[in-house]
Amino acid sequence: MSIITLEDVTFSYPNGFTAVENLSLSFAAGESVALVGQNGAGKTSTAKLMNGLLRPSSGRVLVKDVDTASSTTAQVSRSVGYVFQNPDDQIFHNDVYGEIEFGPKTLGMTGSELEETVYAAAEIAGIAGDLDENPYNLPFSTRKFVAIASTIAMNCDAFILDEPTAGQDLAGMKTIARIMQSLQARGKTVITITHDMQFVVDNFERVVVMANKRVIADASARDVFWNDAVLEEAMLTQPHLSDLARSLGLPGSVLDLDEFTSAYLDTDREGTYA
Ligand SMILES: Nc1ncnc2c1ncn2[C@@H]1O[C@H](COP(=O)(O)OP(=O)(O)OP(=O)(O)O)[C@@H](O)[C@H]1O
DSSP states (O other), X not given: OEEEEEEEEEEEOTTSOEEEEEEEEEEETTOEEEEEESTTSSHHHHHHHHTTSSOOSEEEEEETTEEGGXXXXXXXXXXXXXXXXXXXXXXXXXXXXXXXXHHHHHTTOOHHHHHHHHHHHHHHHTOGGGTTSOGGGSOHHHHHHHHHHHXXXXXXXXXXXXXXXXXXXXHHHHHHHHHHHHHHHTTOEEEEEOSOHHHHHHHOSEEEEEETXXXXXXXXXXXXXXXXXXXXXXXXXXXXXXXHHHHHTOSSOOOSHHHHHHHHHHHHHTTSOO
């Protein structure tokens, strides 16, 4: 079942600037998808179209088969949660608990159900120990997890994470990967915008590439990162191991360490590097 469908969507901002053109995409329940592309390609605009913050200038965006043009932003965002690129655009409470509680509370949740929802969301986002903190006393990277937790608490069908990897260290990256897996295991659709290509290779089967307002590829990580025309048009670089494998002339289309090692050893056995 498709949770979000974009049908030939074009969107122009009020100043007349067209940010996305003729987008057609579909995201199924339980899918985890990376959305990548150069700065200004139109990724954030696409995300905002998918959760009703923006409406298409032409074409249609369907969320669970309902046209967002005939729904309020509040209705759409109950199904599609969007975690802003900058958590400071999202956070407005002076304690983490209150921030996470706000969304489900506005949906009418109360009492122990509300409390359990807050704790569960904080647990998934790895910030259960920070519930009494003022978000602005926490580092930027942790504030991102506060924003993620407050969106998780809405129990949407789909979540869009806008550059969650920016500003994260290795531990933070692992937490994001774990959050995405946890959401997917609950049958949620997760769409993640990121500039970290190794993170993409390590975590996603499906990769949507945008360049110059359009989708130029919607394929597996291997097909994207070994397609020179796509990489060039989207100004993307190969992940480091793929790049190294290419420089060494290793066979196949290497993506990860296991593949690199086996390609290297195979080549070595043939005597190329002996
Ligand atoms: N409110 C706005 N009014 C006019 N133009 C805008 C507005 N917001 C974004 N844009 C323009 O739309 C284009 C697409 O922006 P968008 O943020 O969707 O790209 P992006 O792929 O998410 O980029 P980044 O990776 O830098 O976040 C950019 O050229 C941007 O300057």
